[in-house]
Amino acid sequence: MKAEKLLKNMQNKLGFSIDGLAVSISNDKIVTLNGTADNWNQVVESGFFAAKTRGVKNVVNNIRVKGSIKKETGLEDLNEALSLGTIASADVVIVGAGVSGCAIARELSALNLSVIVIDKESEVSMGASKANNGMIHPGNAVKPGTLKAKMNVEGNKLYDQWARDLGFAFERTGSIIAAYKGDKMITLYLAYIAGRLNRVPGMRLIFGKKIMQIEPDVPKGAIVGLYTPSTAYVDGFEVTIALAENAAANGAKFMMDTEILGIDKNSGKIERILTSKGIIETGCVINAAGVYADEVAKMADEQFYTIHARRGAIIILDRNTIGAKRNITRVKKLDSSSHSKGGGAQRTVSGNPLLGPSAKEIENKEDTSVLADEFEYAYMRGIEMFPGAGKKNVISFFAGNRPADYKEDFIIEAAKNTPGFIHCAGIQSPGLASAPAIAKRVKGLVLNYFESEGRSITQKHDWNPIRIPPVVFRNKSREEQDKLIKENPKYGNVVCRCELVTEAEIVDAMHRNPPACTLDGIKRRTRAGAGRCQSGFCGPKIVEIMSRELNYDSCEIDLKKKNSSVLLSHSRKKEDKEMLPEASL
Ligand SMILES: Cc1cc2nc3c(=O)[nH]c(=O)nc-3n(C[C@H](O)[C@H](O)[C@H](O)COP(=O)(O)OP(=O)(O)OC[C@H]3O[C@@H](n4cnc5c(N)ncnc54)[C@H](O)[C@@H]3O)c2cc1C
Missing domain, CATH: 3.30.1340 (Histidine-containing Protein; Chain: A;)
Incomplete structure (x- = not known):
């Protein structure tokens, strides 16, 4: 046209x-x-x-x-980056430490290449990878023939191996889309056809009592269900951390609080990137920058897509809530116009019921607030699968922004005119499920690039795919717990009572690589603060432990990113405290 x-x-x-x-x-x-x-x-x-x-x-x-102003990187920022000089060099720089970037880093860490992952945030997994349903989709909610469909089904199959090697929680419980009297059956059959075309393994229609046999806790009366046994669940943040830790153990370097500002080319080839910390010399850049992937592509003069953020709100219920044990969505709650994949009602790998997500297009890519209508939408998508539950069961809600392009497909390809620039963009849902396949595809593109440069890349002979996961005290038997306490008395100090998290686990999270360095980072790694009281009790204690371990003043401990201090100031000066009688301290 x-x-x-x-x-x-x-x-x-x-x-x-x-x-x-x-x-x-x-x-x-x-x-x-x-x-x-x-x-x-x-x-x-x-x-x-x-x-x-x-x-x-x-x-x-x-x-x-009309009237909205977009912040663009200016000449001043670039000059500032140049003035900081060269801070590092690497064969490959990955921009973005979400699940895509970390999966790619791990895949490349098996090769004889130096790899740096940069992220503008202080912790890994601060974009969509931290705020999702954690569903390893089977592949029947994606359009047949798309790259997304291919990556989804391939990625799903690779998760068992990932979970074994990386030691993250993984449950392949299956999922059901259930139709009740009055529901539009056509929606269910379309999902069935898509699943068949995408070759979703084991998917089948089940009828009447069979639905209740698989999921006894759902409301009675389901007539037909689309059962996909390959659906699985993970915690997206845990997967991303595990990938990052294993990549780091195999030599990949992580540079946090490091924002890419520009890409310098010479005769069409990448020479270096300019970041908020200084210059990194490299010939190969992988663009896994989530909602900002379009802006990073523009820096290389390779932008052919725009990423728009589609916000999804998620609600978490108290773990004791009775109801569905796996993902179950009522056909009438499937919203084909919302571009949301699956969801509805499910249980996280930590055992909490999860409702949502919603889907709302938003202009500000950083805006993860949850508005009343989004909360209601997420709530209504799944609450009926938890009979007797209500808003009193809600312990938390949050939102993540999906990085969507206008073709609604993944963009994983080498740049057309800039050798060494690789797009990994538009990774919206099911990006988490697809991550293992995405990483393999990008690895192929990286190898092609180096081959075209006349450099043949060999496999590392000492690459270790196994990660030793952190100790989870609450999952241990009494005997094991006693043994741990004897070895390290910090296991005897329970800091988070709701989730039974000990001081030793918090200290360990701060000393892993990459480390937890914010209160939210500790929460996501250990679950301290993720329970019913939402850190009301343990928050101050964790700040105290962090300030001791990092040797920072407690007012310097951040909540989620740089300069987001949990505490604004000391209410009493140290000298004042010393003057008070002991009983009033
Ligand atoms: C509500 C919701 C529910 C979802 N549910 C599921 C699900 O159940 N199953 C599923 O498979 N998928 C799901 N998804 C999709 C999935 O979360 C994403 O596809 C996936 O996390 C994308 O990972 P990513 O690494 O590509 O991007 P991100 O996780 O967004 O990571 C991008 C990273 O790039 C960094 N960055 C950006 N710009 C710069 C810059 N200039 N310099 C340096 N760093 C930069 C960011 O800080 C960020 O850390 C869901 C998404 C949402 C929002």
């Missing part, structure tokens, strides 16, 4: 007008949109409209909302 025709179609069919709308289409079938919209939904709808046009490969959507 010609640009003029697409422009006319958009003007006639969108149902709203974009001020100064301009459309161009490159020889590679990349559509670029410019103009000004009244609101964010109009921006997103315009992007989807263009993407659905036949033959279009992808869409760069530069339409802005």
Whole structure:
């Protein structure tokens, strides 16, 4: 289609007008949109409209909302980076320490290559990888024929090996989409057909009593269910940490609080990247930057997609809540228009019921607040699978932002004009399920690049795929717990009562590589603060332990990122304390 025709179609069919709308289409079938919209939904709808046009490969959507200002990296930032000088060099730099970046780092750590992973945040897994359902999707919710479908089914199969090697919690319990009287059966059958086309192993329709046999706790009356035994569950954060630790143990370096600001090329080839910490020399950059992947691609003059953030709210219920033990979604709760994969009601690997997610397009990629309508949507998607439960059972809710492009597919390919630049973008759901396959695909692209450079890369002979997981005190028998306490008395100090987490586990989390260095990092690694009281009791104690271990003032301990101190100031000065009688301290 010609640009003029697409422009006319958009003007006639969108149902709203974009001020100064301009459309161009490159020889590679990349559509670029410019103009000004009244609101964010109009921006997103315009992007989807263009993407659905036949033959279009992808869409760069530069339409802005009237009055909104986008922060761009300026010359000053780049000069600042240059002034800091060269801080490191590596064969490969991976931008983004989410599940994609860490899985790629681990895969590459098996090769004789030096690898650096950089992330703008203080901890690994601070993007979508920390705030998801943890579902290892079977592959029946993805469009047949897409790269996503291929990666999903392949990735799902590789998880058993990952879990064995990396020692993270993994449960292959299966999932059911259940249809009750009055539900639209067509939705269920479409999922069945997609699953067949995507070759989802073991998927089958089950009827009547059989549904109750598999999932006895769901409300009675289900007529037909689509059962996928290959559905599994993990904790996305735990998987990402495990990958990072194993990659680090095999030589990959992690540089946190390090934001990529620019990419310098010489004769079309990457020479170095500019970061907030200084220059890193490299010839190969893997772009796994989640919602910012489009901006990183732009730094290499390789942007052919725009990433828009689709926020998903998730609700966690108290572990004691009775009901569904695996993912079970009622057909009528499947929202085909929301671009959300699966979800509904499920139980996390820690045993807590989980409801959601919702799906809302948002302009600010950092905004993970949960609005009332998103909470209600997530709540209503699954609460009926926990009979007798209500809002009193809710212990926590949060949101993550899916990095979606307008073609709704993964973009995993070598850049067209910049050798050594590799896209790993648009990794929205089921990105967690697909991560093992994504990492293998990227490894292939990296090997191709080095081969084209005349460098043949060999396998490391001493690569160790096994990670020793941290001790989880609450999962040990009484005898094992006694033994641990004898060896290290810090196991005898229970810091988080809700989740039974000891001081020794918190200290260990701070000394692993990469380490936990924020209160949230400790919570995600150990579950200290993840229980019913949500760190009301243990939060101050953990701050105290962290300040002692890191030799920081307690006011320097961050909640989730740099300069997000948990405590603002001391209420009493040390000297004042010394003057008080002991009883009043
Ligand atoms: C609510 C919700 C539910 C989901 N449920 C599931 C599910 O059940 N199953 C499933 O398979 N998938 C699910 N997903 C999708 C899954 O979480 C993502 O596909 C996956 O986590 C993406 O990982 P990633 O590493 O590509 O991106 P991210 O985890 O977002 O990581 C990107 C990283 O890049 C860093 N970064 C960005 N810009 C820069 C820069 N300029 N410099 C340095 N670093 C930078 C960020 O800080 C971040 O750490 C869900 C997603 C959401 C939001």
